[in-house]
Amino acid sequence: MSPVGAIVRKELHTYFVSPVAYVVAFVFLLLTGLLSFLAIATTSNRSMQLLRAQGDLPNLNLNEFVFRPVFYNMAVVLLLVVPILTMRLLAEEKKLKTMELLVTSPVTITDIVVGKFVAALTVLAGMLALSAVAPVALAPFAEFRWPPILTGYLGVLLMGGLFLSAGLLGSSLTENQIIAVILSFGALLLFWLFGWAGQVFDGTALGKVLSYLSPLDHFEQLVKGLVETKDLVYFIAGIIFTLFLTHRVIESQRWR
Amino acid sequence: MIQVEHLTKLYGPKTAIADVSFSVEKGEVLAFLGPNGAGKTTTMRILTASLPATSGSAKIAGYDCFDQPKEVKRLIGYLPEVPPLYTEMTVTEYLTFVGRIKGIEPERLPVALDQVIERMSLGEVRGRLIANLSRGFKQRVGLAQALIHDPPVLILDEPTVGLDPKQIIEIRQLIRELAGARTIILSTHILPEATAVAKRVVIINDGRIVAEDTQEQLSARLRRSEKVSLTLKHPPLDVQDHLLALPGVLSVRQEGHTFLVEAELGRDLREDLGRTAVQKDWGLLELKLVAMTLEDVFLRLTQHEEGVEAQP
Numbered sequence A: 001m002s003p004v005g006a007i008v009r010k011e012l013h014t015y016f017v018s019p020v021a022y023v024v025a026f027v028f029l030l031l032t033g034l035l036s037f038l039a040i041a042t043t044s045n046r047s048m049q050l051l052r053a054q055g056d057l058p059n060l061n062l063n064e065f066v067f068r069p070v071f072y073n074m075a076v077v078l079l080l081v082v083p084i085l086t087m088r089l090l091a092e093e094k095k096l097k098t099m100e101l102l103v104t105s106p107v108t109i110t111d112i113v114v115g116k117f118v119a120a121l122t123v124l125a126g127m128l129a130l131s132a133v134a135p136v137a138l139a140p141f142a143e144f145r146w147p148p149i150l151t152g153y154l155g156v157l158l159m160g161g162l163f164l165s166a167g168l169l170g171s172s173l174t175e176n177q178i179i180a181v182i183l184s185f186g187a188l189l190l191f192w193l194f195g196w197a198g199q200v201f202d203g204t205a206l207g208k209v210l211s212y213l214s215p216l217d218h219f220e221q222l223v224k225g226l227v228e229t230k231d232l233v234y235f236i237a238g239i240i241f242t243l244f245l246t247h248r249v250i251e252s253q254r255w256r
Numbered sequence B: 001m002i003q004v005e006h007l008t009k010l011y012g013p014k015t016a017i018a019d020v021s022f023s024v025e026k027g028e029v030l031a032f033l034g035p036n037g038a039g040k041t042t043t044m045r046i047l048t049a050s051l052p053a054t055s056g057s058a059k060i061a062g063y064d065c066f067d068q069p070k071e072v073k074r075l076i077g078y079l080p081e082v083p084p085l086y087t088e089m090t091v092t093e094y095l096t097f098v099g100r101i102k103g104i105e106p107e108r109l110p111v112a113l114d115q116v117i118e119r120m121s122l123g124e125v126r127g128r129l130i131a132n133l134s135r136g137f138k139q140r141v142g143l144a145q146a147l148i149h150d151p152p153v154l155i156l157d158e159p160t161v162g163l164d165p166k167q168i169i170e171i172r173q174l175i176r177e178l179a180g181a182r183t184i185i186l187s188t189h190i191l192p193e194a195t196a197v198a199k200r201v202v203i204i205n206d207g208r209i210v211a212e213d214t215q216e217q218l219s220a221r222l223r224r225s226e227k228v229s230l231t232l233k234h235p236p237l238d239v240q241d242h243l244l245a246l247p248g249v250l251s252v253r254q255e256g257h258t259f260l261v262e263a264e265l266g267r268d269l270r271e272d273l274g275r276t277a278v279q280k281d282w283g284l285l286e287l288k289l290v291a292m293t294l295e296d297v298f299l300r301l302t303q304h305e306e307g308v309e310a311q312p
């Protein structure tokens, strides 16, 4: 088995033995389920009002009124739960002194970082797949277009992946899991707020830079069903860069 | 098998080891003996290719620990001071994971696992969570982790620290059994441990190697004595006879006008020597007690182990 494969399996095992993966998935699905229900209820209320006012059933766009808000809500929930998913990954290796085992085995630091990232991404993808039960269940009863839903999921997966890489970086900086959560959450919130700050400085060069750095605009494009190279590049480059930083942190800790 | 040459490591401004050189032959067991903070762990971590040295070189089977870390890591089994255990795994799960990252082929893994569990007598706890094992069993799982890929070189950092006397004896017995084809280097701050397990002992203190000896010669050196250095301006030719005639003097060694006078343990010769030199008008220039580095080091080592020595 490749070293990366061995690390992925070990991390997945730990996720499911300690109930972290179940708890995170449960909270994620509960919140997104609840938020989806609210979005559907709001939409059906609105169609009822329109029915009463106009006398015929309007054709409300489910993609726009239900799924789009649900994807935004998912992203917010991920902002909260991803740091929980990543906090243990590197902090605990240092605390238990098991990092010593990894760095004296024939595995590279890249193997370690990639293996941990892939394991967390697998859990995330599993959660997202479970949440996809909602559109599949709705499909026979409602009319909506699948492509924006698929690109929306792609957006959530990429955004979640970016969050995971940031969480891994946070976890590499400390051996205390609580501190890892706080660092990761703080960093994610900061980048999230860049989007808002970008609107405040709208039209200026600074505003452009801030908006570009925030994942929000890139995410919005995908949720709208627009797949553009620049947004994909933003997420993938962001993930690779953050994992690279994590690699540097581990490497530098080895020298001390 | 292991060549260490002029190895130096600084942590920031602090020198952890300085100009450390030694070598270990294939199949040899070498003890790395020194008090806490001497630099044992630092040296071993450099040998495992996980810590870069500041200068000097370390080679295992001809592979450079800095330039060829992958090759080196395949050849070694390493037990750190704190055994690196995932406490939420069972013994089998843990060793399976270690086997995988050590690069054991999947089809060979079950056999390697059974062998190491057998060898370390872990059969009765193989399904137990590591968190619930006793300190002695945890240490054996730590050893199993270092052994599962059957490496030709074993590096054991204070393998008996924190164990009770019965467990210490067991672990030492295991280490003696592992010797043979394997090259083993183990560190300790306990003098009897070094001589119990290893044929050759390298003594390190304050980051420097202060002695390298076989077990027999080391024990001989342990019979400590008091030494005084005496420097005379115009010593007569028969000065050695005069000195040897003084009560308590065991030997005299001459280096130019300086004489190293060795006396029985517990006897301070300075007064006698001073009086004699003045009375006989030898031109006394200097008289001082010689602090032997090695003996200083011995004083800082743990000399006795409660409960371990009495047993076989």
Ligand SMILES: Nc1ncnc2c1ncn2[C@@H]1O[C@H](COP(=O)(O)OP(=O)(O)O)[C@@H](O)[C@H]1O
Pocket: A256, B011, B014, B015, B016, B017, B034, B035, B036, B037, B038, B039, B040, B041, B042, B043
């Ligand atoms: N990570 C580190 N940072 C700074 N100094 C260190 C570090 N590790 C060890 N030292 C110092 O280097 C010296 C040698 O330490 P070490 O190799 O652990 O000794 P030993 O294993 O013989 O007890 C000690 O003085 C120790 O304080």
Ligand SMILES: [Mg+2]
Pocket: B037, B040, B041, B042, B081, B157
């Ligand atoms: Mg040490």
